[in-house]
Amino acid sequence: MTTSNAATGIVELPLGTEEEFAQLVAELVTDEAPRLFALVEEHGERVDGWILAWGMAFEDHVEIVGVDGGMRGSFPSVQRARWALSRRVKVRLVWVDTVAPLRPRSPSESAPEA
Numbered sequence: 646m647t648t649s650n651a652a653t654g655i656v657e658l659p660l661g662t663e664e665e666f667a668q669l670v671a672e673l674v675t676d677e678a679p680r681l682f683a684l685v686e687e688h689g690e691r692v693d694g695w696i697l698a699w700g701m702a703f704e705d706h707v708e709i710v711g712v713d714g715g716m717r718g719s720f721p722s723v724q725r726a727r728w729a730l731s732r733r734v735k736v737r738l739v740w741v742d743t744v745a746p747l748r749p750r751s752p753s754e755s756a757p758e759a
Contacts, residue, residue: 682738682739682741684736697736698730709730
């Protein structure tokens, strides 16, 4: 199936079969996905800790969202986000992709299927 852009007159051809296009899109998402991290507030000397915010590190900036929904921020780097949150409390940076799961997910915690 071909489509034509009426404004430019350019004929657009599909990029392969549905399966090939799905693979191309999956590769795009994998290549462009932000790196996920948590900013964890530490209490005392390893006495306790909790997640303060989740973050996404893009190539040129970082976005964070507080777990309570009341905080959002955009920063030029992960270090700058950590610094901003650690001005009053001790904050640890934890990259999600470097943490081994402690337990397998139960079926109710699994991600929904597309």
